[in-house]
Amino acid sequence: MLRQRTVCRCLFKTDLMQRYLILLLALCFPAVMAAQKYRPVYHFSPKHGWIGDPDGLIKFRGKYHLFWWGHAVSNDLVHWQELPYPMQGGDGTFTYFSGSVVVDKRNTAGFGDSAMVAVYTLHKNDSVPEAQALSYSNDDTLFHFYKHNPVLDIGSNSFRDPQVFWYAKDQRWIMVVTHPHLHKVSFYASPDLKHWEHLSDFGPMGAVANDWEVPDLFALDGKWVLTIGQGPNRMQYFTGHFDGRSFVSDPQPEALWADYGPDFYAARSWRNADDTASTRVTWMGWLGNWTYARDVPSRWGKGFESIPRDLSLQPFPEGLRLVQQPVPELKVLRRDSIVLPRRKVNGQMPLTLFGSNSYELEVDIDLQTAKGAGLQVLLGQGRSFVVGYDVQQKQLYIDRSNCSDTAFSAHFPVRMSAPLHTRQLQLHIFVDAASVEVFAQQGKIVLSATTFPSETQTGVALFAKGGTATVTHFIAWKLEK
Incomplete structure (x- = not known):
């Protein structure tokens, strides 16, 4: 009889515990759901906090990397794993502004074979010059601040968002960086990511009503495409020719827009460090607009990225146009x-x-x-x-x-x-x-x-x-x- 009573008491306690848990879930669930309201299902969003420009898009060791300067990786551009905060060693007096990440397979910078190197704008405030800086990683996860930063400082407080890539023909690095208020893009070259030589400038041209930011330059279907963010929310592009020193645009009577909506900005393309011969060009943008991005009503954080898009150039009666398709991985x-x-x-x-x-x-x-x-x-x-x-x-x-x-x-x-x-x-x-x-x-x-x-x-x-x-x-x- 004692054993039976003990079993009954245990069952009674278990039943009470289950009821308590159900009640607790019922009370907490609305608050949890409210906190996650507006979080996308298949667009990348961080667990919490802010996300803006997609930076450092690179494929390396079979993984697609996305920085903002948080860090996430994916095997398929669809399922993402958020990693620990990557940027280490800064003194807290500046903000990591937009930039790019390269894989230094030739160890040109001396950080180690196949080190990942982040090249970004070191921003303090609007009265202090913006300069370009480096951080490096030997484990593809944590990036260490280069002690001799900055590596490119021209004394301008409007000079930002470097996109860097290896130009194989000349065996050197190319940097594309903007002068937002001047509506210009500058091209620089370096043998080692640390010492930069000015090559040429492009612009003003096309749309110049607002600042030029977050540039990109990539080869696509026999041409070169230069993309430029025109703040606060749009991306224009130019088709043309790049010879390793300067970009020459095709004749273009009006601005060409990558996206006509109100919320597609700062798009950047993935560089494939695993297969440098690959001709696939895929990019991702920020689904946001600086006019109201900080005020949107989501409680879990602010901002998320677009779906990745494959790019091509196709001829139409009015000329070559950039065509975007959702990646088939979706x-x-x-x-x-x-x-x-x-x-x-x-x-x-x-x-x-x-x-x-x-x-x-x-x-x-x-x-x-x-x-x-x-x-x-x-x-x-x-x-x-x-x-x-x-x-x-x-x-x-x-x-x-x-x-x-x-x-x-x-x-x-x-x-x-x-x-x-x-x-x-x-x-x-x-x-x-x-x-x-x-x-x-x-x-x-x-x-x-x-x-x-x-x-x-x-x-x-x-x-x-x-x-x-x-x-x-x-x-x-x-x-x-």
Whole structure:
């Protein structure tokens, strides 16, 4: 009998403990969920704190590295592991501004064979010159401050964001760095990453209304592409020729934009240290805008990066244009596909999809007699994020002005558009909690935006205005990690 009572008491205690845990979870779960609200599912975001420009994008020893100057690695550009804070040995009097990371396979700098070397802007404040500095790593994880920093100081307080790569033809390092207020890019060369020679300048040219920042230069499909961030939120690019000393742009009557949305900035390309002959060019940008980035309503931290995109140059009647495609590695996230048959649309047509805000859509629309057509995503409570085409204006547009709480910034409600003349609309859309990325016409036009909807805004609808449009292709995938 005693043994039976003991067993009963144990069961009673176990039952009480289980009930207590369930009650505790019930009480804590809303707070935990609120703290994680707006965190993306498949875009990289840090565990906490700030993330901005993607820096030091390099593939080495089979891993893709991403710095900001935090550090994360991935085997496939999709699943990321955040590592300890990498930057060691600074004296606390400066901020690590944007830059790049190289693998010094020839030990030109003397830090060791195949040392990883970070080249970045050492920034103190706006009244002190910005200079370029080094930190090095022999374990691919912790980077040690070079005791003879800075390695390039021209006495300017507007001189930043170095992108460095090995130029094999001349067997030396090339640095691309901006003078933001002057709307110029400078090219430097070095045999050892420590001593730099000025080669040439490029600019002003193209869009010059705002500061030039975060440059990149890479070979692509027989040309060289120079990309430049125009603050606070846009990336322009130039195609042309680079001979190891200077960049000469192709004739360009107007600025060319990599992304027409409000939130794609500071994009940089991965350098492949494992296969220097690889012609694949993949880049990633910051889904952010300096106008309101510090004020967005996420509580877990501020900011996240775009999905990685493969780049190509393709000819069009108006000239060569940069084309972006989501990396195919993202397909591993696809679950529960929904295929809809061909259908005519006149007015709004709500769809039943996943009831979540982490998904991918492929939609082709024949505009026929419609004066406008497209989709509403993040639909609910009388709000939505609109992806549409205006036939009269010949514009593809996104409109987030009635999608989320915008009290944190008067600049956030916005409609952005890109020029497009077509009657056959091809859309590839990625929705992920607090962002929408739209790739149109096989990636010729891209618009990216952040947005902050409520948890109940999970609807999707097709629409056509002023006539009838036909959806000729529709497939949706839920995306999960």
